[in-house]
Amino acid sequence: MSSNAFGKLLTVTTFGESHGPAIGCVVDGCPPGLTLDAEEFRHDLERRATGRSRYTSQRHEADEVEILSGVYEGRTTGTPIALLIRNTNQRSKDYGDIVQTFRPGHADYTYWQKYGIRDPRGGGRSSARETTMRVAAGVIAKKWLAEHHGVRVRGYMGQIGDITPDAFDWDAVEQNPFFWPAADQVPALETYINALRKSGDSVGARVNVVADGVPPGWGEPIYGKLDGELASALMSINAVKGVEIGDGFAAVSQHGSEHRDEMSLDGFASNHAGGILGGISSGQPVTASIVLKPTSSILVPGHSVNLAGEPTEVVTKGRHDPCVGIRATPIAEAMVALVLMDQALRHRAQCGDVGVVEPRITS
Numbered sequence: 001m002s003s004n005a006f007g008k009l010l011t012v013t014t015f016g017e018s019h020g021p022a023i024g025c026v027v028d029g030c031p032p033g034l035t036l037d038a039e040e041f042r043h044d045l046e047r048r049a050t051g052r053s054r055y056t057s058q059r060h061e062a063d064e065v066e067i068l069s070g071v072y073e074g075r076t077t078g079t080p081i082a083l084l085i086r087n088t089n090q091r092s093k094d095y096g097d098i099v100q101t102f103r104p105g106h107a108d109y110t111y112w113q114k115y116g117i118r119d120p121r122g123g124g125r126s127s128a129r130e131t132t133m134r135v136a137a138g139v140i141a142k143k144w145l146a147e148h149h150g151v152r153v154r155g156y157m158g159q160i161g162d163i164t165p166d167a168f169d170w171d172a173v174e175q176n177p178f179f180w181p182a183a184d185q186v187p188a189l190e191t192y193i194n195a196l197r198k199s200g201d202s203v204g205a206r207v208n209v210v211a212d213g214v215p216p217g218w219g220e221p222i223y224g225k226l227d228g229e230l231a232s233a234l235m236s237i238n239a240v241k242g243v244e245i246g247d248g249f250a251a252v253s254q255h256g257s258e259h260r261d262e263m264s265l266d267g268f269a270s271n272h273a274g275g276i277l278g279g280i281s282s283g284q285p286v287t288a289s290i291v292l293k294p295t296s297s298i299l300v301p302g303h304s305v306n307l308a309g310e311p312t313e314v315v316t317k318g319r320h321d322p323c324v325g326i327r328a329t330p331i332a333e334a335m336v337a338l339v340l341m342d343q344a345l346r347h348r349a350q351c352g353d354v355g356v357v358e359p360r361i362t363s
Ligand SMILES: C=C(O[C@@H]1CC(C(=O)O)=C[C@@H](OP(=O)(O)O)[C@H]1O)C(=O)O
Pocket: 018, 049, 050, 057, 058, 059, 061, 090, 091, 094, 122, 123, 126, 127, 128, 129, 130, 132, 297, 318, 319, 320, 321
């Protein structure tokens, strides 16, 4: 399988460059009969898109999905679902200066070393524009998971720079451009991001995802562990530098008596494991976190080298995000949903309709 595809029974292949004519994906393995309309992609694509608030890149793309195949009379047919979004707002001249230089912290240098050729316009294939198609594919997975298993995948921003939420409310998350769970802090975040943008710099962020309703049994126990595949899928998102499942790295200072999630027939007493034990879902909410690095395309001058091997200074022009993490919540949700749907299909393929096995712990 090429590096542009992932999944086993549900596979997703994305294609396209940020400043090419279009981006797209092929979702293969979706069972037949799921109702699907191009309008259903709009909500999540809007949540991810640039130019929808003043705190993100000001590139304005409509992100209109065309369904090219795999859907007949509004229902999936079981054949590959091809989705296409045309790029309409490229401004390739912004990238004139980086044709000859490598932005520090960006993939310019590594793409050059790997391929000996690169599309510098908008970062080409390495652009976060590619994540649009992950979100589109994720819409299908979210819908299938909800309809067939009552699973709901939701995310929120858990930290931006040094700021952490002082309260938690799912309703607040969708009411501000930061996916921030504490409404009272939103004005302070606005001030913070405005100042950051003016300074020409950027900052990192943490995004947390919770999948509720995942039944016990999903995940392959050794090489296809649910947590392993979540980590791989989440780490493949642009700018992600860290992934945690459950308590993640906080486990380093915990004792076994604290970390284990004690059980009774009424439920688990805690969820340090993030809903996964031995690579298999336990029936508790599946929780994952990602950390996204600060955007590397910034106005603060930085040292680099050019194609001639000379020292140079780079200042990135154009329309960039002061914090790529601001738009990452729907992307992380999509990757979690796609992994879960793939694992659900794999569990069904091997174990059939193994239903409730006693004792079943309520979660
Ligand atoms: C286009 C998107 O994000 C882009 C991601 C990006 C980068 O370097 O990753 C750089 C910018 O590209 P451009 O200079 O073409 O505006 C962002 O706008 C998108 O997410 O849809």
